[in-house]
Amino acid sequence: MTTTQTRALLTGDRAPRGVRTGKARRLSPRRAVSRTLLNVAAVIVFVASAFPVYWMINSALLPNSVVTSSTPHFWPDQFTLSNFVEVITEPSGSIAFLPAFAMSAVVTITAVLVALLFAFFAALALSRFRFRSRKGIIIGILVIQMIPVEALIISTYRVLDSWQLLNSAIGLTAVYIAMVLPFTIWTLRGFVAGVPAELEEAAMIDGCSRMGAFWRVTFPLLGPGFAATGVFVFIQAWNEFIYALVVMTRPETRTLPVWLRAFVQATKETDWAAIMAGSTLCAIPVIIFFLIVQGRMAQGMVGGAVKG
Incomplete structure (x- = not known):
């Protein structure tokens, strides 16, 4: 333990930034890969759940001729509120x-x-x-x-x-x-x-x-x-x-x-x-x-x- 860490423990002050007062907890490569895969899976599930709602709102803000066309529009590039009216x-x-x-x-x-x-x-x-x-x-x-x-x-x-x-x-x-x-x-x-x-x-x-x-x-x-x-x-x-x-x-x-x-x-x-x-x-x-x-x-x- 360094002098700075000892002084911090005795006085109750926090250790300066960049000075570690204990062992750094590092994830093993296996746990890091597992966490990354879980995060990716969570993002996929969120996108799969939210995309139908987004598509409904997006279609509501487009003219019907654009919605029924063969070319998909993933954002309301021809914005209109006539459908709600x-x-x-x-x-x-x-x-x-x-x-x-x-x-x-x-x-x-x-x-x-x-x-x-x-x-x-x-x-x-x-x-x-x-x-x-x-x-x-x-x-x-x-x-x-x-x-x-x-x-x-x-x-x-x-x-x-x-x-x-x-x-x-x-x-x-x-x-x-x-x-x-x-x-x-x-x-x-x-x-x-x-x-x-x-x-x-x-x-x-x-x-x-x-x-x-x-x-x-x-x-x-x-x-x-x-x-x-x-x-x-x-x-x-x-x-x-x-x-x-x-x-x-x-x-x-x-x-x-x-x-x-x-x-x-x-x-x-x-x-x-x-x-x-x-x-x-x-x-x-x-x-x-x-x-x-x-x-x-x-x-x-x-x-x-x-x-x-």
Whole structure:
């Protein structure tokens, strides 16, 4: 050890730049090659996943004659917004874009909030309390997830018809909540069970009530769980097509996926540029919601680590 390193250890100062205070950790050639190959594979997977999204946006910004030509255009060299104007202003058949967007937004946001609320209390009960039918409920949640949604279309339609909830946002929202609730409960249960109950007990020893210990200690730590589950519920409800097609039979009550299908059928010739513009408009809310929730996820992790 040199004099400079010894002085740094005694005084607590950092060693000067360029002076090594320990052994340098070098990767072996085999590990370096493995890491390089993994990085290359990650880049390939990212490009393969992102290229269809880029191609959709790129096609939406080009005229239809350019999109359908034999020469591919990998960037919008003939930039235009006429496709988006056509999608927003011209109705597909008797379905307009803005009413379909409003219906999808109302149904999806309501389904996310209600499903998270019910799933939170159910996950809390299954994780923090011990009762006789607890295992049966957990097994029932798993069994329900194995049933395909297509097998329940007829029974769901008859129930909504008897309750006079066809062609209503309430009926479609109830269907979406019932569809995503089992998986939502199962996901949140894992997050709640991952928070040790000893944290609440320590807060109760410090003077908090049971409810106060839960809201001050456990609840902030569940931010990542709410974010991840909310993304799942939002994507499922926003992109759902079959139930929206069966339950919402009137044109003015249909959602965006059904609107996009009607938009394709309304054109005499397939206008691929306009279809890509409509698909882009349908995907933008999902991307925005994910970006917002991603920030909340990091805030929830940090906030839960310093409270209590």
